[in-house]
Amino acid sequence: xxxxxxxxxxxxxxxxxxxxxxxxxxxxxxxxxxxxxxxxxxxxxxxxxxxxxxxxxxxxxxxxxxxxxxxxxxxxxxxxxxxxxxxxxxxxxxxxxxxxxxxxxxxxxxxxxxxxxxxxxxxxxxxxxxxxxxxxxxxxxxxxxxxxxxxxxxxxxxxxxxxxxxxxxxxxxxxxxxxxxxxxxxxxxxxxxxxxxxxxxxxxxxxxxxxxxxxxxxxxxxxxxxxxxxxxxxxxxxxxxxxxxxxxxxxxxxxxxxxxxxxxxxxxxxxxxxxxxxxxxxxxxxxxxxxxxxxxxxxxxxxxxxxxxxxxxxxxxxxxxxxxxxxxxxxxxxxxxxxxxxxxxxxxxxxxxxxxxxxxxxxxxxxxxxxxxxxxxxxxxxxxxxxxxxxxxxxxxxxxxxxxxxxxxxxxxxxxxxx
Numbered sequence: 001x002x003x004x005x006x007x008x009x010x011x012x013x014x015x016x017x018x019x020x021x022x023x024x025x026x027x028x029x030x031x032x033x034x035x036x037x038x039x040x041x042x043x044x045x046x047x048x049x050x051x052x053x054x055x056x057x058x059x060x061x062x063x064x065x066x067x068x069x070x071x072x073x074x075x076x077x078x079x080x081x082x083x084x085x086x087x088x089x090x091x092x093x094x095x096x097x098x099x100x101x102x103x104x105x106x107x108x109x110x111x112x113x114x115x116x117x118x119x120x121x122x123x124x125x126x127x128x129x130x131x132x133x134x135x136x137x138x139x140x141x142x143x144x145x146x147x148x149x150x151x152x153x154x155x156x157x158x159x160x161x162x163x164x165x166x167x168x169x170x171x172x173x174x175x176x177x178x179x180x181x182x183x184x185x186x187x188x189x190x191x192x193x194x195x196x197x198x199x200x201x202x203x204x205x206x207x208x209x210x211x212x213x214x215x216x217x218x219x220x221x222x223x224x225x226x227x228x229x230x231x232x233x234x235x236x237x238x239x240x241x242x243x244x245x246x247x248x249x250x251x252x253x254x255x256x257x258x259x260x261x262x263x264x265x266x267x268x269x270x271x272x273x274x275x276x277x278x279x280x281x282x283x284x285x286x287x288x289x290x291x292x293x294x295x296x297x298x299x300x301x302x303x304x305x306x307x308x309x310x311x312x313x314x315x316x317x318x319x320x321x322x323x324x325x326x327x328x329x330x331x332x333x334x335x336x337x338x339x340x341x342x343x344x345x346x347x348x349x350x351x352x353x354x355x356x357x358x359x360x361x362x363x364x365x366x367x368x369x370x371x372x373x374x375x376x377x378x379x380x381x382x383x384x385x386x387x388x389x390x391x392x393x394x395x396x397x398x399x400x401x402x403x404x405x406x407x408x409x410x411x412x413x414x415x416x417x418x419x
Contacts (some may be wrong), residue, residue, distance in 0.1 A: 004036065006059065007053055008038065008059055010061045010236065020245070021242060023244075024059060033246070033250055050067075056077070058076065061082060077252040079096050079246075097267045100241060104271045108275055109217065110187060113187070114185075117150075118184065118283055120154075122186045123153060127157050140216070157172055159173075162198065185281070198231065199227075209280055209282050210286050214280040220233070229280050230348075233278075293315045295337070299340060302342055308333075353388065
């Protein structure tokens with residue numbers, strides 16, 4: 001069987017590109033394709049010297065205009081991957097094209113915020129530079145959705161982020177957040193932008209999600225570990241895009257004719273794979289500003305072992321008054337609310353079997369493993385170890401705060417849902 005030399009032109013330092021590459025790898029390893037895959041040593045996937053490539057085919061990121069221009073001159077099979085466009089003229093005419101459905105990405109984020117009961121919406125985008133055509137399409141999708149709903153949509157491009165300019169950029173972003181009507185749901189063009197917005201809200205002391213509910217796009221793991229408030233994010237169908245692009249190239253290498261419609265190359269739009277719902281978007285109507293401010297503090301520091309008195313000092317009222325507000329608004333005490341946040345974090349960490357129970361106890365603010373186990377038995381009727389063993393990993397679309405836990409009764413496992 002002949003081996004083919006295939007070049008992958010992607011910037012693998014970005015989560016979007018890495019997941020597409022993963023999909024390509026899945027296709028190659030699950031089929032009889034004999035491909036010798038080339039990627040640049042620094043994983044940046046530039047087009048420099050590509051005209052001298054002596055291989056058999058290429059799969060490339062056409063969101064980069066420099067790559068699409070360079071590959072248009074080659075005679076070997078090329079499969080393009082990129083964003084979808086409202087304007088037909090934006091699509092390449094010389095290569096099959098596999099695209100993420102930008103409209104559906106934004107629609108899924110918008111519908112989620114709508115379901116949370118929000119009535120004001122905004123979009124945090126990027127400046128319309130040549131390499132950001134996909135961002136422009138997502139911004140246009142947001143405009144079309146809000147226009148169809150006869151809702152005013154607020155759009156902010158923000159400054160380009162660099163180490164030297166971060167302070168000024170964060171201040172400007174915080175000022176924009178303060179100027180918006182509240183409560184509001186904000187869709188961010190990427191998770192990187194969403195993380196910047198989360199940080200700006202914390203600096204501005206604007207409670208998330210009680211005044212600002214945030215949804216990103218990409219489901220980037222790094223955005224989760226760098227944020228105290230876990231980020232809700234739309235999951236792109238990037239691995240499916242990679243598998244599809246590899247399948248199309250495989251067919252072209254073996255001489256299969258591909259269908260073309262209306263004079264343009266084959267186009268395949270891949271919808272989002274789902275939405276990972278976390279704390280940043282779980283808006284609920286809260287009337288008391290004292291509870292809102294207390295929750296803002298809790299979401300950041302519950303895992304550090306804070307006590308009710310510390311929350312009261314931050315809010316600026318007495319402990320007794322704060323307790324009354326929490327009981328009236330949330331139907332639970334401040335201590336119970338702190339404990340709920342610690343338990344939710346512990347349940348998320350239990351999904352990773354490499355994290356020891358002792359480490360989970362420390363990271364969640366429990367004084368000891370024994371105390372954490374006692375709380376789990378009281379609240380969930382099972383130990384953390386039993387939850388880890390029997391529950392398995394929740395799916396990416398499982399709402400935050402819901403997990404399957406076993407309850408051992410009379411020597412038999414009995415399923416139960418806990419919230």
